[in-house]
Amino acid sequence: MVNQEAKTPRERYRAQVRTEIKDRAWEQIATAGASALSLNAIAKQLGMSGPALYRYYAGRDELITELVRDAYRSLADAFRAASARPGADVSTLASTLRTWALEDPQRYFLIYGTPVPGYHAPDDITAIASEIMAPILDAFAGLPSSDTAAAFDAHLEEHRDWADGHPAPAAALRRALTFWTRLHGALSLELAGHFTGMGFDPARFYAAELDELTAPRGGDAM
Amino acid sequence: MVNQEAKTPRERYRAQVRTEIKDRAWEQIATAGASALSLNAIAKQLGMSGPALYRYYAGRDELITELVRDAYRSLADAFRAASARPGADVSTLASTLRTWALEDPQRYFLIYGTPVPGYHAPDDITAIASEIMAPILDAFAGLPSSDTAAAFDAHLEEHRDWADGHPAPAAALRRALTFWTRLHGALSLELAGHFTGMGFDPARFYAAELDELTAPRGGDAM
DNA sequence: TCGCGTTCGTTAGAAGTTATAACTCCACCG
DNA sequence: CGGTGGAGTTATAACTTCTAACGAACGCGA
Numbered sequence: 033m034v035n036q037e038a039k040t041p042r043e044r045y046r047a048q049v050r051t052e053i054k055d056r057a058w059e060q061i062a063t064a065g066a067s068a069l070s071l072n073a074i075a076k077q078l079g080m081s082g083p084a085l086y087r088y089y090a091g092r093d094e095l096i097t098e099l100v101r102d103a104y105r106s107l108a109d110a111f112r113a114a115s116a117r118p119g120a121d122v123s124t125l126a127s128t129l130r131t132w133a134l135e136d137p138q139r140y141f142l143i144y145g146t147p148v149p150g151y152h153a154p155d156d157i158t159a160i161a162s163e164i165m166a167p168i169l170d171a172f173a174g175l176p177s178s179d180t181a182a183a184f185d186a187h188l189e190e191h192r193d194w195a196d197g198h199p200a201p202a203a204a205l206r207r208a209l210t211f212w213t214r215l216h217g218a219l220s221l222e223l224a225g226h227f228t229g230m231g232f233d234p235a236r237f238y239a240a241e242l243d244e245l246t247a248p249r250g251g252d253a254m
Numbered sequence: 255m256v257n258q259e260a261k262t263p264r265e266r267y268r269a270q271v272r273t274e275i276k277d278r279a280w281e282q283i284a285t286a287g288a289s290a291l292s293l294n295a296i297a298k299q300l301g302m303s304g305p306a307l308y309r310y311y312a313g314r315d316e317l318i319t320e321l322v323r324d325a326y327r328s329l330a331d332a333f334r335a336a337s338a339r340p341g342a343d344v345s346t347l348a349s350t351l352r353t354w355a356l357e358d359p360q361r362y363f364l365i366y367g368t369p370v371p372g373y374h375a376p377d378d379i380t381a382i383a384s385e386i387m388a389p390i391l392d393a394f395a396g397l398p399s400s401d402t403a404a405a406f407d408a409h410l411e412e413h414r415d416w417a418d419g420h421p422a423p424a425a426a427l428r429r430a431l432t433f434w435t436r437l438h439g440a441l442s443l444e445l446a447g448h449f450t451g452m453g454f455d456p457a458r459f460y461a462a463e464l465d466e467l468t469a470p471r472g473g474d475a476m
Numbered sequence: 477t478c479g480c481g482t483t484c485g486t487t488a489g490a491a492g493t494t495a496t497a498a499c500t501c502c503a504c505c506g
Numbered sequence: 507c508g509g510t511g512g513a514g515t516t517a518t519a520a521c522t523t524c525t526a527a528c529g530a531a532c533g534c535g536a
Binding site: 264267268304306 | 483
């Protein structure tokens with residue numbers, strides 16, 4: 033989307049049709065979920081019939097993989113932009129995540145939802161996934177932390193490869209990890225509709241979870 | 255499964271075939287996920303061809319709904335059994351949840367995974383869902399709690415319908431809620447494979463999260 | 477014990493889906 | 507201005523869910 037360096041008119045056209053296909057795919061996914069995505073329906077919407085689409089994507093899997101890649105990149109970009117804002121902190125990231133998720137729940141589930149047992153994401157996608165972790169680590173590395181050594185911190189100190197050379201202490205790593213998992217827990221259950229009918233406000237619960245995530249504790253200060 | 259009161263031989267046979275169908279469906283779901291569930295394949299495995307299956311289930315949706323119901327009931331039963339064990343506490347429930355989830359990840363995702371946008375679960379299923387909450391509420395109601403009033407607790411006091419008349423204070427309700435969402439966050443990300451390649455032990459992280467869930471805090475004692 | 481009706485399983489078929497193969501045709505590049 | 511490669515087409519195969527119509531078997535009641 034950024035590098036629109038299309039020299040030949042053919043490449044320009046091809047790129048345009050590809051994004052058009054993805055746009056329709058996102059519409060379908062937003063309304064009916066990823067499992068209901070139909071290449072045929074997309075082709076019809078574009079005015080061309082069926083197999084023409086295979087000139088642009090090798091198949092359903094390749095299209096979905098591309099959408100997953102875009103979703104990851106979108107979230108990574110949102111995080112990067114949010115953390116670049118002056119005065120940005122953990123709370124900024126949290127609200128960015130929630131806003132991004134509510135913007136298109138199915139896009140969120142495309143990343144953090146039910147995985148297909150056989151499928152393994154390509155390397156460049158997992159690279160973007162780790163790119164998402166960086167702003168979170170940054171945010172927690174700058175936060176004052178008076179941790180007592182939780183048992184998990186020591187374990188984490190020996191397995192900090194995923195931090196990708198980030199100089200944060202193990203306690204910050206753990207905080208970044210819990211930031212991720214707890215907010216995912218609250219968010220995915222909300223988006224999946226498991227809170228409907230319970231009455232309380234999901235946004236307040238999310239805020240309460242975030243609050244506990246940032247507030248230092250007394251004894252085992254998290 | 256419990257009430258095997260099948261009077262007529264026809265009903266006996268019918269019930270047996272229905273469970274046979276569900277067994278094959280579970281096998282397929284465990285290996286290929288719910289989206290790849292094929293009624294035709296199940297019929298072939300049972301030695302009968304295609305449309306015969308519609309005598310037993312009105313369609314794919316009804317079969318999946320039945321599987322979802324069974325999954326909920328299975329988890330509810332596991333929770334009930336675990337909380338009935340002498341010395342059972344919050345940690346017991348947590349390990350029960352994790353064991354149950356690891357036993358069949360796709361069954362877990364059938365409940366807490368990506369929702370189909372249009373679909374709305376029948377009432378009896380949501381009833382079982384609230385039945386799952388009861389043991390958690392019990393466990394936290396019995397735990398000593400020195401909470402300062404978090405803003406969310408007050409909000410929760412006004413929206414405690416979902417607790418279904420449980421006499422636990424709002425603080426316990428919040429703890430039960432966070433128990434659910436945090437463990438779901440850690441568990442679903444693990445099962446979805448988002449921890450693979452990060453190096454650390456998901457079980458230890460799960461234990462650390464549980465630890466913080468049960469340990470009372472200093473200031474705002476959670 | 478015998479018949480009749482319910483239910484089961486079958487085949488046929490419609491309307492979808494993904495995906496491949498073969499063919500036409502136009503646009504662009506040299 | 508011609509040749510080539512890419513775009514889009516139809517036809518086809520192999521799937522899927524699901525409906526309709528038919529036959530056969532099973533069991534209940536007389």
